[in-house]
Amino acid sequence: MLASRLQLPIRQAEGDTPQVLTEVLQDTVNMAVWQRRLPVQIKDFACALLSLNQPVGERRELELDASHQPPDLGGLLAGYADVQGHEAFIADVAWLVAAFGCLLDARRVGLRVTALDRAMCPRFHVDHVPVRLLTTYAGPGSEWLKESAIKRSQLADEQPGLCEIQQLTAGDVALLKGEKWLGNQGAGLVHRSPSLARGERRLILSLDWLA
Secondary structure, three states, X not given: OHHHHHOOOXXXXXXXXXXXXXXXXXXXXXXXXXXXXXXXXXXXXXXHHHHOOOOOEEEEEEEOOOOOOOOOOOOOOHHHOOOOOHHHXXXXXXXXXXXXXXXXXXXXXXXXXXXXXXXXXXXXXXXXXXXXXXXXXXXXXXXXXXXXXXOHHHOOOOOOOHHHXXXXXXOOEEEEEOOOOOOOOOOOOOEEOOOOOOOOOEEEXXXXXXX
């Protein structure tokens, strides 16, 4: 069953509405990307936050109820509550958590908001999780590879040429299917963190399906 499924072309789905995220439920889709334009107040908040040049790294495990309403994220980035756009940013994160939970019928979600000044995972790799939501609010987005550019058996030793690398943009909401998604062994999306220039930073949100 798995062998026959993996003979089908593995693809990525992209679109300008959130409905495209449901494509990740398809067997042969290992990434779905909502190519959205960030509202100005959220974009400005993210840029202002990074300009303060302070460390940012918050993690939470969120329990979701069956109604999949946006969770109460009171206290998230509380030290920056006076930065214009903070409320809109928190509301956006809460909406993404609710949408992620509803799509997967998740009851527990791991949340991480981080400001990075270097590539956290500089080599191409796959995630050993079922599925991860990743969005970059400011700075360069994550890099990824189409299946035609990958020799999975040699991934640890070889890295592809620059002409083959695809990249998400700030604002994109991506669902990356990992190796622990049932039936997706050997087909997790291959991706990496982008390299950053001296003084450059990025603000990212990641959500993991825990239960």
